[in-house]
Amino acid sequence: MALVRIEDALLRAREAAAPEVGRGRLAEYIPGLASVDPHQFGMAIASVDGQVHVIGDADVPFSVQSISKVFTLALVVAAEGEEIWKRVSREPSGNPFNSFLQLDQEAGRPRNPFINAGALVVTDRLHAMTGDASGTLRDLMRRESGRADLDMDLDVARSELAAGHRTFAVAHLLASYGNLETSVDEVINQYVAQCALSMTCRELALAGLFLARDGVLSDGSQLLSAREAKRINAVMLTCGTYDSAGEFAYRVGLPAKSGVGGGILAVIPDRGVACVWSPALGPSGSSAAGLAALDAFTTYSDWTVF
Ligand code: GLN
Numbered sequence: 001m002a003l004v005r006i007e008d009a010l011l012r013a014r015e016a017a018a019p020e021v022g023r024g025r026l027a028e029y030i031p032g033l034a035s036v037d038p039h040q041f042g043m044a045i046a047s048v049d050g051q052v053h054v055i056g057d058a059d060v061p062f063s064v065q066s067i068s069k070v071f072t073l074a075l076v077v078a079a080e081g082e083e084i085w086k087r088v089s090r091e092p093s094g095n096p097f098n099s100f101l102q103l104d105q106e107a108g109r110p111r112n113p114f115i116n117a118g119a120l121v122v123t124d125r126l127h128a129m130t131g132d133a134s135g136t137l138r139d140l141m142r143r144e145s146g147r148a149d150l151d152m153d154l155d156v157a158r159s160e161l162a163a164g165h166r167t168f169a170v171a172h173l174l175a176s177y178g179n180l181e182t183s184v185d186e187v188i189n190q191y192v193a194q195c196a197l198s199m200t201c202r203e204l205a206l207a208g209l210f211l212a213r214d215g216v217l218s219d220g221s222q223l224l225s226a227r228e229a230k231r232i233n234a235v236m237l238t239c240g241t242y243d244s245a246g247e248f249a250y251r252v253g254l255p256a257k258s259g260v261g262g263g264i265l266a267v268i269p270d271r272g273v274a275c276v277w278s279p280a281l282g283p284s285g286s287s288a289a290g291l292a293a294l295d296a297f298t299t300y301s302d303w304t305v306f
Contacts, residue, residue: 013043065263067265069194070240072122072126074210089112127187145207205275206218214269237254
């Protein structure tokens with residue numbers, strides 16, 4: 001099959017996604033996300049040199065939700081390397097992102113850092129280290145995206161907090177094992193704030209570039225070593241899309257992280273980052289149109305690891 005230029009691959013991605021756009025469910029369990037127009041679609045490709053190509057609604061902000069979990073993990077690994085793996089494992093989970101069933105019974109260690117239980121532990125560590133996990137994350141996103149005023153959507157954060165019984169239950173379970181350093185209330189405040197960051201496809205693609213650049217940030221400084229960046233990409237490949245990680249690897253073949261706001265961030269090491277957004281979700285809580293778009297993009301361009 002002949003490979004095409006990025007602009008043409010983006011057109012094909014949009015074409016492939018079109019039948020899925022608006023089909024599926026919104027993340028209604030977070031009231032602030034229930035009113036988003038599901039018929040939107042945007043995609044951005046940022047290359048390692050900082051050039052960006054976009055199509056559709058790539059400049060419309062959306063709720064990053066679980067995509068934030070990659071960045072909090074990167075900040076914790078940057079600060080203290082392998083330490084975090086004492087408190088969270090890194091094996092794929094065949095269960096949904098909000099499962100209770102993924103804590104090992106002895107140590108209360110969540111199965112990976114991207115299911116909610118694992119992400120709470122990572123946020124807890126970042127908060128214990130910095131005193132302000134969500135602010136630390138927001139500052140990284142501001143610097144790397146180039147938008148100095150990006151922030152969280154307060155309605156989304158408040159509504160997730162008010163409806164967050166399951167997240168509270170998971171956090172209490174972690175606390176019962178002694179696997180939280182801060183209080184249940186504090187860790188959840190920080191977690192919903194990080195998930196409620198509002199960013200565009202263009203901004204997220206730029207912010208994720210250090211993962212494609214062996215850990216190097218936009219100012220040339222090193223956030224992660226090349227080995228740490230490789231490892232975080234590997235965890236994204238195996239765990240980033242929850243119980244559809246196998247299907248996702250089969251169709252897209254890239255390390256990726258999805259969020260219930262409908263965004264998916266995918267890394268093409270040494271090439272760049274793709275970010276796609278369309279709010280309607282498939283059964284595993286990842287954007288159905290986003291999956292179709294990335295499938296087509298990696299098929300028609302040479303931006304793939306396989
Ligand atoms: N904030 C959401 C939750 O905890 C994030 C889930 C997701 O995006 N998969 O349920």
